[in-house]
Amino acid sequence: MAATPVTLLVEGATGIGKTALLDVACELARERGFVVCRATASPMEREVPFAVVQQLFEHLREEPLPGRNDETAPHGHDVIAGHFTAEADDPAESRVHQAVRGVYRFTAGLAQRAPLCLVVDDVQWADVPSLRWLNYLVHRVVKLPVVILVSRTPGIRPTDPLLIAELEMYSERMKLAVFTTRDVVQLTERMLGRTPDEEFAAAVIDATSGCPMVTSHVLELMRERSVPPDERAAAALPRPDPVELGRSMLARLNRQSRRLVEVAKAIAVVEPADLDLLAAVLGTNNGAAADQVRQLEGMGVLAPEGALTFAHPVLKSAIDSAVCYEEREELHARAAQFLHDTRAPAPLVAGHVLRTSSRLGAWAVEALRTAADTVIVEGDPRSGAKLLDRALDEDLCAPQRKELLVRLGLAETCFDPRMAVVHLQEGMTGLDDPEEVVAVACRLAQVLYFDGAYDNASEVLRRTMSEIGPKIPAAVDVLRLLERITVPSQDASTGQVDLRRFDEREWRRGDAHGRALAGLIAEDASNRGVDLALCREAALAALSGGVASILQHPQRMVGVLNSLLRADEVELVLRHCDEILLEAHREGLTMITLLGHTLRSRAHHHRGSFAEAVADAELALSATQTARLPSDHFGHVYAVDARVRAQLALGDVDAAEKALQPFGKFRALPHTWHHTALLHARGALRMELGDSQGALADQLECGERFEAWGRPSPALRPWRSYAALAHLRIGRREPALDLASRELELARAWGAPTVVGRALLTVGIATGGAAADPWLTEADSVLRRSSARMLHAEVLLELAGTRWERGQHDAARHHLAEAKKLGEQCGVAVEPGERFAGPASTGTPRAHVPRPAGPTRVVPPDPRTTVLALTPHEHRVAGLVLEGNSNDEIAHKLNVSRRTVEFHLTSIYRKLGVRRRTQLSAALAGFIARK
Template identity: 30%
Template sequence: MLVEREAELAASSRAVDSVLAGSGALVHIEGTPGSGRSALLERLRGLADDSGALVLSASGAASERTFRFGLARRLLRGLSEAARVEAATRPSTIDTAGDSATGDAPDVPVASSTADTPRDALPPAGEDADSQAGTVPISVLHSLHALLVRTSAVRPVVLVVDDLHFADDASLRCLVHLVARLRGMRVLIAAVLGAGREPERDRAALMHEFTAAAGHRLRPGPLSAAATGELVRARLDVDAEFAACCHELTGGNPRDLVRLLDQAVAHAVHTEPDPVAWLHELAGDDRRRRLAKELTAPAALVARSVVALGEHADPALVQQLSELDPVRYDDALRALEPWFEVRVDRIAAISPEVADDVLAVVDEQADAEDDLHLRAAELLHGHGRPPEAVADQLLLVNSALPDRGVLRLREAAAAVRPRVPETAARYLRRALLDLDPAGADRARLLAELGSVELAFDVGSAVRHITQAVPRLPGVRERAEVVAQLPLTAAGALPQVAELVQRVQGELGPPSDADGQLALRLEARTRYAALEDAATHPAAAARLGELGAGAGSAAERELRVVLLSAVTLSGRARAAEVAGMARELLEQEPANASTAVHSMLAYLPPLLLAAGAPEGLESWLGLAGENARQRGATGTEAVVAAERSLLLMSSGQLAPARSVALTAFELADPARNEAMVLPVCALGTVARRLRDPELADRVLQLPGAAHDLRLFATRRLLQSAMALQNGQPQSALAHVLDCGRRLEQSGWHGTAMYSWRPTAALLHHRLGARHAAAGLAEQELERARQWGAPAQLGLALRVLATVTGGSRGVRLLRESVQVLRTGTDELVLAQALTALGSALADRAPAESEALIAEGRLLAARCNAAPAEDGPEPHSAPNTAELTRAEEVVAGLAALGHTNQDIADELRISRRAVEKRLSAVYRKLGVDGRAGLAAAVRRRIPAERPVRGA
């Protein structure tokens, strides 16, 4: 019963009719096993029989692939007999090659005697054994064609070939020759060619030539759910759910459906209480039973090879791994055909469920799996497959790997390390299992593993490197391994610092051969001592010894550590640090800083602390783009954190908040060294904005007690939040605790972790004016020594706040003057507002102008120009004015004429007048006389600063 094959049957009927009418044709039937392709071929044969045509048939056999002319002999034997009968009864039927039923004259020679038959033309079995498989004498091809012309002139001929993909090469060559010459003959050739069954390259051209000539192509696909239901209900009285289950289990494959229905009828499944459940169990049992029965030893070996090779299971590699000769290999493929799809480029199970069943049966028959995977690894390596494919085979080997297996794993680790270091580490860990625990080779491999783990698990990397170094035989070899450690690792664990110092001592003074190694070791030793106040004078002296210039990469790394030491300890001026840091920035390629432990983590903060951010934005942009292209998420997080700090250095708090959040979300909480900068950046933004939401995200993370940067960030943020909650005493305690720890470590500088301004303002608020003045004076002294505008301007304003009076005004004027040379517009806005407030009674006009300017600058930063002390302030409410009106109003409030404003904004004077008119109307003022006060009133003075 052929269902849903109307189109294919109609095409078959047309093909037979066309041949009866005198036009040769080729019908190509293809499809997956069980799709009904052989049934269609049989129906076409029946149509040809009914029409009176001479129907000859044969089927390819995998076991006869090496038997030359095997299929041709079986197929054309009947043609030979028919030709003999016709010659005996009608000897004059065909006189020349041109006497065909259609009157067309094929341009080929035709045999002139009845002795010229295929049996005479084809060499007997075993002849030409040394000939190439696909080579056919031209005389044989001409004789076959002549015989077909002569016979079809008397009676239509239909040649039916099943499983053409198993035909021997000589027979395939004969059929290709005949297919190309069907024009003018009453000959129909119909052949089934399995989908994707073309593994051999030397047959590809022949197969393509054959199929390209097809005038009719039949591709029976899976049955629809409706057609499946029709077939099910034809045999069983069941409901729609049962029929749908049959369709699901068979995928609409007709052969599988018939087989399932046979089993269902035999077991009367439809009468069970839960027939669908029984059907599932029956289908699984039937598959496994057929597998166990039909999977011969060669088939099981091929199946094991396919499973082992996975996505690399192309037919040629599978045959080599199975170690079967071509005949047994083809037999095995034929046995596996119901469960495996054989394509030109790959063999694979037809579904995950079938793959599970195959594996279950194969596992029962399998032995020597380790040997199979070892041979698969060598096979893939020999054929140039990716190193990771080779390594994946070796990971499945449970026994000890040979030396070449360890070598393959190391090769694969080197290949995948830039893209997926986690995978590289997995390969190396497997290789470690088979090396002598006390040998130098294991130590080297352990060090190699540690260097790979630096990219994603610094803790494990440090552990493996510290285990490996003492076992390495040479001093230089030990130094090279230790020099790979990140700077943070040297400072985090005392045992690592001791290891670095010991290896540095073993290496001795720098020489031409090991100078760069010595510099890298020195950088790590000095980084480990950053929190040791006693080492800071030596660091400053060493920086002086190095002199000007950036030098090699190793020297640049040492310089940035020394610059960090003098900046944190306040033993240099900002201009000196900025100059040396800029030299380093110019020499350090942004795209080379791709790891969180590189100079990327230390150089930008130095430039920001020194008030020299020029060129940093583009450098960070290149570093971030390179990190994105490489998929280095940890580096992206570091870059984003530093971009946030850069935005804060100019007072842009809203975008700084957004970028800091991005950095925080990109960073991996499991990697402490990758979290430091993102946490510090987000904590600094949260502190300046007094943002409880951001503060909670930072403070809920477990603190890293060994990292002073994180400690200081957390304490300062805790202070800000305590003050926000109305707890000034608690806020002061947090700040003073931070200060004590920083002072103990010798971090006296004002640039990076400034705590004295906040402590001074808190003391002032609580009435401890003497303590406030002392801290403020100390901060001003250190800020003058440092010389960066932002720190100096803030120190001047804080001292003015706690001092007051005429001195306070002088200090505020100096603060404004200093800050005008810096980049932080928000700090300048705060100083302008503070000075304007101090001058309210003494110089009202100047006071209003200063406050208006401060509020205009603050509006650009989306914040209020309040003091950076205990009392936070809110962003201005400017919803009533457009941005253009707000800018014009601010300039007018500062006393600029309409023409000045037009020139400044590069717009017409008329446009300025129109915007001012709108401002006067919205603010309810008559003109410029009340504009400054109105602009000042628009910004409330006592609301918390919030982020974007």
């Protein structure tokens, strides 16, 4: 810095380092022989004439001036006081002008003795007389060895805008924007006394987006905690404290104007999309609001260009944390009222109503109800329930309250069944509309069924039938059908209904009522094992509303997808499960997530993808822990059932046995649908453990329950096949053949290839010898139309043994090779048994008695095959994982939520057969190396 006359105006947002820059300039000036005179303007001294000038020169009282005889010359402070004190007390223009000229002459006199560096910080707050003197000096500084440095914060309204504009015109201007890496390095050196490396500076820029206030705050926290600016700190920078940062920022805003504090709070809380809403909330006009927004932008609090967003998210959090509860409620109430008055969309209005407990009236109730309907239809019942619950806080008449309670209960059915029961029961009392009574009774019965409260479900349905029967006779058949599906009963009169009484056009029409009826028809047909074609058509009609509609009805979702599985529509079930799980993960619907993984596990088991079945069953069990479900809850029981069956298919008997531990070793299980399904799985486990008598007892008890409940079809559970094999183990061929023949009769009545194929296999095994060949040949033919690959492999293996015994060795080898190929597709090894005479090395078959749970040895999957099974989006997510990105980083790069990334990773883990991130990296790296 030389003594060349210059005026420099430094502009920048609050906290960007203008003052620090002036500090450095002052040090350099002193080193080069300048007399430094410094002042900081303040809003409190705006009305004090020549306050800034006095600050500039008052230190001369203590400091000697070069070339001055201190014993004879007056001090600088006294000279300045003598020039303008009297004139300042006289408001006349001429007096003020005389004072300005007098101070100028004094300044010029000082500059003759030594070069001057005059520094004014925050010049926008300088008093008017000081600003006039400063401009007077700027015009004449070319004649003097004087350097003038001033700083200002853009956006803040100055004491005199015209004088500041004049100062800008005749000054060189330096604009400081956001921090660069170099700025961070310099600021770190100044604040922490150490030079950081580029990695640290880059990490600070990345964390703070170059926002000056946030950067300074982070470095201040490091200084307080004595954290050095090294690699370690770069990986774990201190998180800004919103409370402390908020206090600091509000103090700066308040220093300028109390109104700016109110504006910043309103923007943080209400998040207005435009100036109209902001002005309405503040109770001002658009012009005033726009002016205050510009000031906040200039101070670096808001992002530029009128976006009404903060320069950094932490600034918003800091301001938001400083808003008290009452102030927040009032802001949201004003926003809701304005949006309602301007006919804004209901969800927008309801969003603000939801955030205030103020009683707002009928219009708020209507907005909340409309918004709830919208989000529920879109597949977000949890948010819909929050809106309805808030509506119940308003002053309501009795009919309104009952209507809202019913809506709330219906929304809660898919994520909080027990509260749904409470609200539905309360809302049903006194309902006048018969059709609404029927609809609510059906949903309430289904929720009670899911909770295992069958007696309560039956009571609700029968009471409703007696009340509604005279008014809507057709509704009675629907209620009876629902009772037959949901209430296990040995009473033959329970749920007596003829499906032909339902008009096909009624359940095919595709509206909500039609889909509900179609779902009941599909579930009932598959439960009883009648009319496969009707079951398929009705199931597809029930799903015609898409994922959003099925998410609202967990019972219908389980019933319909189970019906499709029993109809061998495995690929369709898997596709729907994927879509359901994606939405459930996105919306945080734990119960739907649990059921979706359970159903997908069953579908994978059906098609022989046993490793995938285990993975989904484990995810379902994880969801039960998240939901904190008791061990006897239907969701937990279904998940355990799926896991036991899948682990047995893989031959992991220990894991299957461990999964059953919460239910005791082999104690009696309750008489519910879900526990009866678990009884069947437990029987299969006991067979693997060598307890043939126990296995037979479990399968026969399972069958007795289903028969008593009017569910004879093997599509529900093939308990007769498992019991027949247990009889054979014990040496009882006749009862085994009787059970197998009965299962085949029922299976043919149903007609699904998998069910028929299993029954034919069991009949063939029970028949034995050459007489088994026709049954096994037919089973082979039937299962070629089925997706049940492992079951087909068992049939081929049994058929190979039969052909070998008859001397048809080439045919036997062909069947054996085909069985092994199918086994490899399922990830298990198909091993021939003792009945095949010949060297093992030649692959000639030996005897084989198949176990119901399937083969025992796992074949490691080919990583290339499993990686190719990934979708393009899963490939991209997996690639980002391999690059070392965290879930949050992947979500940011793909512009999706963290929950969506987690969902895709779950699918990737399942397809690759891995459980941890490190295993995923290894699997992907191996695939890339082979490519």
